[in-house]
Amino acid sequence: MITLALSKGRIxxxxxxxxxxxGIEVLEDPEKxxxxxxxxxxxxxxxxxxRATDVPTYVQYGGADxxxxxxxxLLEHGGQGLYQPxxxxxxxxxxxxxVRDDFDYDKAVKQGSRLRVATKYTSCAxxxxxxxxxxxxxxxxxxxxxxxxxxxxxxxxxxLVSTGSTLxxxxxxEVEHIMQISARLVVNQAALKVKRESIRQIIxxxxxxxxxx
Ligand code: ATP
Ligand code: MG
Numbered sequence: 001m002i003t004l005a006l007s008k009g010r011i012x013x014x015x016x017x018x019x020x021x022x023g024i025e026v027l028e029d030p031e032k033x034x035x036x037x038x039x040x041x042x043x044x045x046x047x048x049x050x051r052a053t054d055v056p057t058y059v060q061y062g063g064a065d066x067x068x069x070x071x072x073x074l075l076e077h078g079g080q081g082l083y084q085p086x087x088x089x090x091x092x093x094x095x096x097x098x099v100r101d102d103f104d105y106d107k108a109v110k111q112g113s114r115l116r117v118a119t120k121y122t123s124c125a126x127x128x129x130x131x132x133x134x135x136x137x138x139x140x141x142x143x144x145x146x147x148x149x150x151x152x153x154x155x156x157x158x159x160l161v162s163t164g165s166t167l168x169x170x171x172x173x174e175v176e177h178i179m180q181i182s183a184r185l186v187v188n189q190a191a192l193k194v195k196r197e198s199i200r201q202i203i204x205x206x207x208x209x210x211x212x213x
Contacts, residue, residue: 002045002198005064007052011183014090015068021209022202044198056082056186065191065199071181072160076123083192085203086185089211093162095124097176100149105175108155109134118148119158128158128178146170
């Protein structure tokens with residue numbers, strides 16, 4: 001049996017065409033069913049639904065053989081024990097720094113003031129500001145980062161941005177792009193050895209179906 005870990009929502013939706021290219025179709029719609037384990041048209045392949053941030057953990061410890069996870073999630077996890085053969089170029093967005101539209105970010109940085117930064121991505125945020133030589137206090141949040149600068153919890157946030165409309169609706173502006181984000185295929189290293197044939201076939205089929213840049 002091959003187990004593939006996916007998260008509901010954009011990762012699941014955007015992985016479907018890649019699965020199809022590998023001759024695999026899921027038998028249930030996760031938005032309609034409450035099932036956490038979904039069968040596929042290939043009796044030896046199943047999909048498990050986990051939180052996006054749990055995908056690397058499942059694959060690392062062998063709860064799943066393969067998984068699809070955003071680069072953001074993989075950087076925060078650290079990627080230990082994971083083979084990352086493919087950038088799938090799906091679920092694309094960017095990781096950015098944003099502040100209130102009335103906050104003078106350049107001035108704050110130039111003056112060397114200590115910035116308070118709220119984010120779910122504490123490790124990426126620390127690395128980014130350390131590279132710039134900016135002193136920061138990083139505040140860990142689990143969601144609704146946009147609220148932090150509006151309530152005075154933080155001066156800036158580090159968050160994922162795709163269209164920018166959520167920032168705009170909350171009177172925030174993007175002041176720095178940290179990196180481009182897309183989802184990667186991750187593979188358990190032991191599974192790759194033990195189930196080499198079937199996992200190779202899936203990796204190759206995914207590779208040939210990756211959307212063009
Ligand atoms: P949840 O929404 O359940 O709290 P999550 O935010 O981690 O969890 P998703 O919103 O499904 O889960 O995002 C999964 C992945 O999709 C992210 O890790 C990221 O790589 C990618 N992604 C692409 N565009 C965006 C976006 N606009 N906002 C957030 N994530 C995005
Ligand atoms: Mg989300």
